[in-house]
Amino acid sequence: MSIYSFKELKLKAGDIIYMQNENGEGITGIFEDYNSSQETFRFQNYSNGKNEIIQIEKLQSISRG
Numbered sequence: 001m002s003i004y005s006f007k008e009l010k011l012k013a014g015d016i017i018y019m020q021n022e023n024g025e026g027i028t029g030i031f032e033d034y035n036s037s038q039e040t041f042r043f044q045n046y047s048n049g050k051n052e053i054i055q056i057e058k059l060q061s062i063s064r065g
Helices: 004-010
Strands: 016-020 026-035 041-047 051-055 062-065
Touching: 016 051
Parallel strands: none
Antiparallel strands: 016 026, 016 062, 026 041, 041 051
């Protein structure tokens, strides 16, 4: 996924998101914050209850839940 497409979503802390990772697995969670220097974001994963960091370029897609 491109950084440009990600930024167009204008996600804010607390937004519910749905994404597909590079393996096509669907993940739902709560967006926490974006790290522009590393092009990653942190979110709380609903399926395992953990905070995780995702590299944006490795996503197939992301949208608001």
